[in-house]
């Protein structure tokens with residue numbers, strides 16, 4: 250038997266497999282295919298204080314080994330989430346990580362305060378500081394690193410919940426921002442969100458997405474995500490990291506563990522294989538058995554460097 | 559809903575434009591409604607990465623048939639798959655067409671790759687008139703494919719090479735002008751390019767006739783998660799893969 254238990258600060262997950270926000274719904278959308286209780290945790294799609302309609306269509310477009318999306322954080326808002334979604338996870342004892350985005354620093358604070366009332370039913374908060382698809386708190390936060398500090402401080406003031414700051418790979422200096430995020434009160438990091446990209450329909454000459462550009466996800470961004478996870482874990486070994494970015498197979502999952510990731514968030518891969526999470530979990534167990542690994546921690550951050558001659 | 563790896567029984571050209579693919583699967587063939595669809599992973603690899611949606615064209619026992627046309631890379635690769643090849647198929651997905659329309663006369667209006675689900679409907683249930691619009695004679699279905707309802711089918715082609723020249727929506731207008739019954743006596747079901755269906759809805763609205771349209775939106779997940787395939791209904795943006803792809807005309811927001 251392999252012990253896959255993953256501890257992060259005060260949190261304990263039965264295995265390191267979770268799902269990336271926005272790729273697994275907000276409730277039971279994949280329950281026909283996946284027994285949620287087998288997952289380390291579920292990260293729900295970003296919720297905002299008020300419902301959001303989201304962007305006009307088209308919102309998605311396939312690109313080589315990935316896709317662009319500009320959903321625009323369509324969601325039913327905080328109230329629906331606490332009334333309808335949180336109880337679903339609480340009843341089934343499924344560790345829930347709630348991803349939030351405010352349209353302002355203040356809204357982030359309000360969301361944290363409201364959710365703190367449900368702290369017994371929530372494993373952690375993930376702050377979406379990096380959505381390429383909303384202006385305030387999204388792209389603006391990407392442009393102005395200091396907004397991130399203020400936002401995290403606003404959230405920290407309101408809650409004792411464990412906070413993961415989800416960063417964009419497009420910040421000027423991601424490592425520096427990561428350090429600032431921790432200083433501002435974040436407990437862990439989530440890396441990476443999508444990277445902005447574009448595609449054009451050559452007959453109509455229109456962008457393939459109605460709003461012009463969108464976030465690239467899927468295997469196409471995996472090496473970039475891996476590098477960020479690796480470099481940040483090297484610089485900040487004590488800070489826990491949720492890795493996302495193209496994780497599609499168990500081999501990918503092992504790669505991210507070797508680079509130092511604590512949790513592995515499966516994203517776009519769910520769209521292609523609704524059972525991706527469980528398939529990856531199985532593969533991971535077999536890999537450990539084959540390599541006589543008893544505890545998953547033995548692989549974490551175990552990169553072997555090339556010998557220099 | 560099931561996700562299965564199926565073995566291709568047959569995959570061949572049926573006319574200049576369409577291919578017919580068939581495979582066997584008890585679970586994917588059971589309790590299917592016309593208008594429901596499947597999400598197919600055509601290649602194992604990463605390019606193309608996403609699955610492709612295809613309507614059920616026909617089920618016979620545990621055999622499932624799909625009728626498709628080459629549009630881009632995915633469908634091109636699909637034509638290269640032969641008997642014995644495998645595909646990952648997820649389904650049945652979505653909400654289909656109404657099978658029974660009480661005593662109303664069912665008018666089907668199809669264009670392009672919207673024709674297959676309507677064939678499913680016409681073959682299994684009743685059909686009063688089946689109007690099909692294509693670009694040219696090349697896309698006309700072989701008579702063996704439409705045997706059971708051949709006498710209800712009327713074609714229009716854009717280049718006039720078969721049937722009436724023009725758009726299928728003109729044919730619908732002509733038909734409704736000639737019909738003597740009350741609007742409540744008819745029910746329109748349509749599938750094709752979104753612009754064609756919008757025109758069908760306008761015509762239906764003008765005549766006070768009810769109906770349903772199956773919208774064609776790009777999909778990623780096919781199960782209501784990614785929020786990429788939305789249509790604008792009176793309830794706001796709605797996932798067409800889950801709440802649709804078939805929606806009643808009166809569910810849609812005007813100016814969709």
Ligand SMILES: Cc1cc2nc3c(=O)[nH]c(=O)nc-3n(C[C@H](O)[C@H](O)[C@H](O)COP(=O)(O)OP(=O)(O)OC[C@H]3O[C@@H](n4cnc5c(N)ncnc54)[C@H](O)[C@@H]3O)c2cc1C
Nearest residue numbers: 610611612613625626627629630631632633671674775776
């Ligand atoms: C509910 C539904 C049922 C369908 N049923 C059929 C059918 O029975 N027979 C058939 O031939 N086609 C059908 N289509 C259209 C079919 O899905 C597309 O032709 C196919 O996805 C094109 O893929 P491609 O790789 O060849 O094209 P590409 O243009 O290379 O595809 C790129 C991306 O755009 C998407 N895309 C391209 N065209 C369409 C389109 N018209 N609709 C939706 N997504 C598209 C693809 O899925 C892919 O994600 C259906 C579409 C929907 C939404």
Ligand SMILES: Cc1cc2nc3c(=O)[nH]c(=O)nc-3n(C[C@H](O)[C@H](O)[C@H](O)COP(=O)(O)O)c2cc1C
Nearest residue numbers: 269270271295377442466467493494495496516517
């Ligand atoms: C359709 C879609 C919607 C997403 N929505 C959100 C979201 O609401 N909040 C968020 O923090 N990240 C969102 N993401 C980003 C993912 O959580 C993930 O960080 C990113 O896609 C990279 O992982 P992947 O390549 O495995 O998908 C979304 C991604 C996709 C593809």
Ligand code: FES
Nearest residue numbers: 780782784785799
């Ligand atoms: S295709 Fe993902 S929500 Fe419809």
